[in-house]
Every structure is written in structure tokens, then in C-alpha cells.
Amino acid sequence: MLIVDIHAHMDFEEYKQDLDKVMEENKKAGVAVIINNGVTVDSNRKVLELAKKYDIIKPALGIYPVHCIDMSEQEFDKELDFISKQDIIAIGEVGLDYLKGDDNPHGDIHKDKMKQCFEKFIALAEKKNIPLIAHSRRAELDVIEMLESSKLKKEKIIMHCFMGRKHLVKRILDNGWSMSVPCIINKLQQLQLIVEQAPMTKLLTETDCPYMSPYPDIKRNEPRFVIEALKKIAEIKKLDVEEVSNMIYKNYQSVF
Numbered sequence: 001m002l003i004v005d006i007h008a009h010m011d012f013e014e015y016k017q018d019l020d021k022v023m024e025e026n027k028k029a030g031v032a033v034i035i036n037n038g039v040t041v042d043s044n045r046k047v048l049e050l051a052k053k054y055d056i057i058k059p060a061l062g063i064y065p066v067h068c069i070d071m072s073e074q075e076f077d078k079e080l081d082f083i084s085k086q087d088i089i090a091i092g093e094v095g096l097d098y099l100k101g102d103d104n105p106h107g108d109i110h111k112d113k114m115k116q117c118f119e120k121f122i123a124l125a126e127k128k129n130i131p132l133i134a135h136s137r138r139a140e141l142d143v144i145e146m147l148e149s150s151k152l153k154k155e156k157i158i159m160h161c162f163m164g165r166k167h168l169v170k171r172i173l174d175n176g177w178s179m180s181v182p183c184i185i186n187k188l189q190q191l192q193l194i195v196e197q198a199p200m201t202k203l204l205t206e207t208d209c210p211y212m213s214p215y216p217d218i219k220r221n222e223p224r225f226v227i228e229a230l231k232k233i234a235e236i237k238k239l240d241v242e243e244v245s246n247m248i249y250k251n252y253q254s255v256f
């Protein structure tokens with residue numbers, strides 16, 4: 001079994017106590033690659049350290065859209081310059097987030113600033129010619145339009161945990177971009193519909209761990225739980241789980 005997690009946060013507090021053990025267990029369970037997405041200046045440094053320490057962790061650097069708001073333009077540009085000099089597999093986590101909530105107190109009030117930052121990340125992905133892993137929450141259309149007007153190659157765009165409407169899913173697929181399916185697909189019909197719509201060649205898998213565990217009794221998510229996404233995809237596509245895992249691994253290799 002080859003398990004691919006293209007969107008994880010192993011640098012978060014939740015793994016601080018037992019990361020070595022977690023990594024060992026995940027490797028044993030067949031996890032072949034974890035793309036760790038950075039979300040702040042500090043997080044980006046930690047991601048680079050983890051990628052040095054664990055062979056299956058690959059670094060993606062970015063700034064979570066909500067955190068861009070708290071940075072001055074100077075601070076942001078300095079980090080962008082740092083990221084531009086690193087040997088990384090992708091730009092992520094970047095995008096737009098308009099949903100007001102605990103982790104986004106301002107909602108879409110600062111959306112112009114968020115867009116400016118996202119624009120700069122898109123330009124950096126173009127310059128480095130590496131994939132971009134896009135976060136879009138209640139901002140799906142804006143994210144799609146910005147990516148459509150960019151010069152990024154269609155093979156290099158991945159929509160992570162996309163929860164937008166069906167016609168937008170179609171638009172993403174018509175554009176030839178990839179969609180990454182989180183393991184909570186076992187609970188959410190909206191995600192199952194994406195898998196129905198998408199060709200196997202455009203699917204990737206992820207956790208967004210430590211968040212979004214697929215199990216009601218386990219709070220902390222882990223890359224190996226991607227198995228739940230593989231099982232659901234296999235069921236929807238009427239394929240064998242092993243076959244699905246090989247196909248997703250191939251997709252990973254061709255995108256990254």
C-alpha cells in the first residue's frame with residue numbers, strides 16, 4: 001500500500017510530544033509521502049527542519065491566508081523572498097479564506113490584502129515552476145478566477161479540500177487542475193460527489209492533519225488515515241483499494 005498525503009501539518013503542537021513514534025507508525029502503515037504545508041514564518045522554518053529529519057516529509061511553504069492579514073507588506077515580502085530561495089516541492093498553504101469564525105475573526109473584510117498576497121504566491125509558483133496547493137473557503141470563485149488568469153500550468157494547480165459548488169468543481173476539472181480529497185470524505189457527501197465527477201487521473205489524497213480526523217473517537221488526524229479516503233474512492237469508482245492507492249501515487253509523481 002502506498003499512501004500519499006499532500007496536505008499535512010506535522011509541525012503543529014499536536015505532534016510535539018510523540019512525533020518520532022507517529023512517523024514510525026505512519027511509515028509502517030504504508031505512508032510513502034507527506035507534503036507538509038507551512039502556514040506562518042515560524043511554521044515554514046519547522047517544515048524545512050522536518051523535511052531534513054524525515055525522508056517521507058516533503059516541504060511546501062506558504063502563509064495561511066488569514067495570517068497574511070497580520071503581516072506588514074515588508075514582513076510578507078521578506079518571507080516571500082526567503083521562500084523563493086528554498087528547495088521546496090510546492091507552494092502551500094496559500095489561497096483565500098472569507099469564512100468568519102474562530103480561526104478567521106475578520107471574515108472577508110481584508111480580502112483585498114489576502115488577494116494581493118495570493119497573487120504574489122501565484123507569481124512565485126510560476127517563477128519556480130512548482131505546483132501550488134490552493135486553500136479556498138467561501139472564496140472559491142475568486143481563487144478559481146485568480147488561478148485562471150495566471151500563467152501557471154494546469155498540471156501544477158491543486159485544489160485542496162474543495163467544498164465549492166458543483167458547477168465550480170466542473171470548472172476546475174475542465175481547467176485540467178487536480179483535486180485533493182481529504183479522509184473525511186467518508187462523512188461528507190459533497191466530497192463524494194467530487195470523486196464521482198472527477199477522472200481518476202485528477203485525484204490526490206490528503207488529511208489536513210491534525211485537523212479533520214475521519215474517526216469520531218480519534219481527535220488527532222494522521223497521514224495513515226488517508227486509507228479512509230482510498231476506501232471511499234475505491235467504492236465510488238468500483239476499483240480495488242490497492243489499485244486506487246497505486247493510481248493516486250502515480251498522480252502524485254506526475255504532479256510533483
Ligand SMILES: [Zn+2]
Pocket residue numbers: 007009037093208
Ligand atoms: Zn491546511
